[in-house]
Amino acid sequence: MTLVSGWGRFPVVDTDVLRPRSFAAIGDAVAGASGTVARGNGRAYGDAGIGAIRTVAMTGFDRARWFDPVTGRIRLEAGVLLSDLIDTFGPRGFLPFVVPGTRFVSVGGAIAADVHGKNHHCEGGFGRYVDSLLLRTGQGETIEASREQNSDAFFATVGGMGLTGVILEATIRLRPVATGWIRERVVSTSDLDAAMRALDAGDSATYSVAWIDCVARGSELGRSLIYLGEHAGTGELPHGADAFPVGNDPGLAVPVDLPSITLNRYSIRAFNELYYRMGARRAGESHLVSLFPYFFPLDSVGGWNRIYGRRGFLQHQCVIPEHGARDVLGDILERVTKRGDASFLAVLKKLGQGDGILSFPMPGYTLALDFPMRGDVLKFLDEIDRLVVAAGGRLYLAKDARQSRATFEAGYPALQRFKAIRKSLDPAGKIRSKLSQRLFDEVQP
Amino acid sequence: MTSRKTVLVLGGSSDIARATARAFAKAGYDVQLAGRDAAVLEPDAADLRARYNVEASVWTFDVLDTVSFQDFVSGLPVLPDVVISIVGLLGLQESAQSDLDHATTVMRSNYEGPALILGLFAERFLARGTGSIVGVSSVAGDRGRASNYVYGSAKAGFSAFLSGLRARASRGGVHVVTVKPGFVRTRMTEGMKLIGPLTVEAAVVGEAILNAVQRQTDVVYVSNKWRLVMLIIKALPEAIFKKLKF
Numbered sequence: 001m002t003l004v005s006g007w008g009r010f011p012v013v014d015t016d017v018l019r020p021r022s023f024a025a026i027g028d029a030v031a032g033a034s035g036t037v038a039r040g041n042g043r044a045y046g047d048a049g050i051g052a053i054r055t056v057a058m059t060g061f062d063r064a065r066w067f068d069p070v071t072g073r074i075r076l077e078a079g080v081l082l083s084d085l086i087d088t089f090g091p092r093g094f095l096p097f098v099v100p101g102t103r104f105v106s107v108g109g110a111i112a113a114d115v116h117g118k119n120h121h122c123e124g125g126f127g128r129y130v131d132s133l134l135l136r137t138g139q140g141e142t143i144e145a146s147r148e149q150n151s152d153a154f155f156a157t158v159g160g161m162g163l164t165g166v167i168l169e170a171t172i173r174l175r176p177v178a179t180g181w182i183r184e185r186v187v188s189t190s191d192l193d194a195a196m197r198a199l200d201a202g203d204s205a206t207y208s209v210a211w212i213d214c215v216a217r218g219s220e221l222g223r224s225l226i227y228l229g230e231h232a233g234t235g236e237l238p239h240g241a242d243a244f245p246v247g248n249d250p251g252l253a254v255p256v257d258l259p260s261i262t263l264n265r266y267s268i269r270a271f272n273e274l275y276y277r278m279g280a281r282r283a284g285e286s287h288l289v290s291l292f293p294y295f296f297p298l299d300s301v302g303g304w305n306r307i308y309g310r311r312g313f314l315q316h317q318c319v320i321p322e323h324g325a326r327d328v329l330g331d332i333l334e335r336v337t338k339r340g341d342a343s344f345l346a347v348l349k350k351l352g353q354g355d356g357i358l359s360f361p362m363p364g365y366t367l368a369l370d371f372p373m374r375g376d377v378l379k380f381l382d383e384i385d386r387l388v389v390a391a392g393g394r395l396y397l398a399k400d401a402r403q404s405r406a407t408f409e410a411g412y413p414a415l416q417r418f419k420a421i422r423k424s425l426d427p428a429g430k431i432r433s434k435l436s437q438r439l440f441d442e443v444q445p
Numbered sequence: 446m447t448s449r450k451t452v453l454v455l456g457g458s459s460d461i462a463r464a465t466a467r468a469f470a471k472a473g474y475d476v477q478l479a480g481r482d483a484a485v486l487e488p489d490a491a492d493l494r495a496r497y498n499v500e501a502s503v504w505t506f507d508v509l510d511t512v513s514f515q516d517f518v519s520g521l522p523v524l525p526d527v528v529i530s531i532v533g534l535l536g537l538q539e540s541a542q543s544d545l546d547h548a549t550t551v552m553r554s555n556y557e558g559p560a561l562i563l564g565l566f567a568e569r570f571l572a573r574g575t576g577s578i579v580g581v582s583s584v585a586g587d588r589g590r591a592s593n594y595v596y597g598s599a600k601a602g603f604s605a606f607l608s609g610l611r612a613r614a615s616r617g618g619v620h621v622v623t624v625k626p627g628f629v630r631t632r633m634t635e636g637m638k639l640i641g642p643l644t645v646e647a648a649v650v651g652e653a654i655l656n657a658v659q660r661q662t663d664v665v666y667v668s669n670k671w672r673l674v675m676l677i678i679k680a681l682p683e684a685i686f687k688k689l690k691f
């Protein structure tokens with residue numbers, strides 16, 4: 001047994017971790033025990049990537065099968081990391097259509113969470129660019145699933161958090177790009193209304209996201225920096241610049257758990273103030289930035305989750321339907337600023353329709369907040385959840401470690417359909433994660 | 446005709462071999478992968494073709510089957526520019542102490558086979574007047590340890606072979622690299638207790654080998670810390686060394 005946790009380092013759970021070397025061995029691992037789930041690169045925050053009994057590590061499966069440089073279609077093993085795809089195919093003129101806020105996620109993990117990027121409002125999530133996938137089901141079959149073939153399995157697997165089986169391979173479409181540079185424009189806004197208006201105005205931008213200063217209060221509540229972005233063409237690069245910049249390895253790593261005392265309302269306030277001022281200074285004219293700091297600002301600090309100390313932290317990411325979102329978001333932010341211990345990272349962005357049956361995105365605004373794991377934070381988040389549920393919103397499973405069954409069920413009305421498909425793929429219930437046990441598996445006697 | 450260079454990787458299915466093949470393919474080399482079971486290598490060859498748009502082929506090669514070596518070398522359609530032996534077998538020291546078959550296999554896999562095959566390539570390369578030969582040896586060969594001296598002694602023999610070959614071949618335009626990776630996170634070391642700061646990923650070894658070939662380095666400790674560690678270990682007087690639990 002090994003102690004395993006997600007990126008938030010809560011909860012920490014005992015599970016067998018297997019590293020199979022062949023697809024056949026993956027099948028054996030699944031068949032051998034009731035309560036297995038696949039794990040990619042462990043970037044889900046909570047308990048999604050931890051099996052009820054055993055966890056199948058997938059990062060050893062990191063080969064490309066074929067690549068078509070004309071269409072940008074590629075067939076991959078599910079353990080390939082997006083960072084690897086970017087490093088390998090970026091210089092050849094292709095990038096993933098959708099990337100989350102860290103590039104150290106696997107293709108399997110990106111499909112299983114149907115991850116969204118800064119372009120979800122106009123281009124959809126990772127699943128939209130998956131043409132087909134090879135799935136090893138709990139029943140022991142290996143099936144190819146696409147929109148046409150085994151389509152139920154396909155739409156349950158996209159966003160299905162690994163609960164339909166193990167994704168072995170996927171055929172995805174890559175985006176042709178001329179360069180690895182982004183033309184960025186920063187807009188600074190003085191409060192939440194302005195932030196939401198700026199995001200709405202950014203609907204036509206390919207990429208848009210807002211960083212909220214969640215220390216600012218009163219009339220400054222929700223003051224933000226909005227980052228808009230477009231892929232830059234070769235003609236825009238300064239003379240002599242490399243068309244494709246290099247993504248450096250995380251240089252500055254956090255070597256040890258910081259004592260949680262370093263993270264207090266004063267240090268957070270100082271950080272937020274500084275960050276806002278620095279960003280505001282860049283506001284206005286657009287400028288070129290490398291795709292790496294644009295998409296993955298946190299990746300430059302390796303192991304930053306240790307900043308929160310040994311007890312870890314929780315991320316709370318909700319989506320609120322557009323109608324009435326302003327008031328709910330204002331209410332949440334107000335409570336958070338009053339509390340004072342969140343958050344280095346408060347991100348607001350717009351989402352469009354999700355693709356999978358259990359996909360998180362729905363048209364509306366998504367707010368992501370970090371909370372150190374301490375004190376009464378669990379109770380506090382339950383309170384926030386009530387606001388989310390009342391507004392018809394939901395929480396992101398890839399970030400969740402603590403929501404209740406009721407919150408989950410209210411947010412995911414397609415759950416019954418998902419369960420039925422899951423049952424048909426896995427009648428004996430071989431595939432189970434800590435998350436599925438917590439949120440919707442039938443309670444075992 | 447392409448003017449691309451070709452690298453031959455012997456022992457193609459290990460983690461270090463995969464990483465090394467990727468590093469060379471990324472640098473534009475065509476790749477020949479050779480291992481005991483060529484079919485197992487096909488997905489790796491496909492991976493190299495898809496990623497780097499190079500040619501990649503697979504070949505059957507068994508390091509214990511020395512009789513087949515001559516045919517293997519002449520059977521390759523292209524004499525490679527670089528040949529890398531990543532073949533090795535850690536074995537079990539305890540078994541090797543009494544089981545002669547096991548000891549023999551460890552010795553032959555780490556010394557006899559790799560030395561003989563690289564020796565054959567050396568002759569061809571010298572006749573041509575160019576080429577690089579890379580042998581992946583081990584820090585375990587720098588000093589015999591109580592816990593793995595059967596393996597270590599074979600690696601020591603291999604290291605000595607490579608340094609002698611280097612001295613001779615350099616006069617004929619052929620370059621010989623000895624690689625001592627130290628601890629690498631691979632299938633071979635899975636579940637073993639490794640010392641974090643001294644442990645590297647397979648990809649780092651791959652890059653180091655490519656670098657050594659490009660820069661014509663003679664001996665590479667993949668992590669520079671190992672050079673220091675082994676300097677100290679080699680300098681310890683035998684009287685002290687034999688008392689260490691090591």
Ligand SMILES: Cc1cc2nc3c(=O)[nH]c(=O)nc-3n(C[C@H](O)[C@H](O)[C@H](O)COP(=O)(O)OP(=O)(O)OC[C@H]3O[C@@H](n4cnc5c(N)ncnc54)[C@H](O)[C@@H]3O)c2cc1C
Pocket residue numbers: 007037038039040041042043044045048049050058078079099100101102104105106107108109110112113114115116117160161162163165166167168298398399433
């Ligand atoms: C700094 C940071 C920023 C992030 N930003 C975003 C963001 O902007 N948008 C967003 O959507 N997400 C974001 N995330 C979350 C992350 O994208 C998802 O959690 C993603 O699923 C992680 O992928 P992984 O390979 O690490 O998978 P893991 O964390 O290991 O697993 C996640 C889920 O995928 C399943 N899974 C993994 N591999 C397979 C497989 N081969 N077959 C079947 N199921 C599998 C697991 O069972 C689990 O349910 C962020 C995470 C971090 C740490």
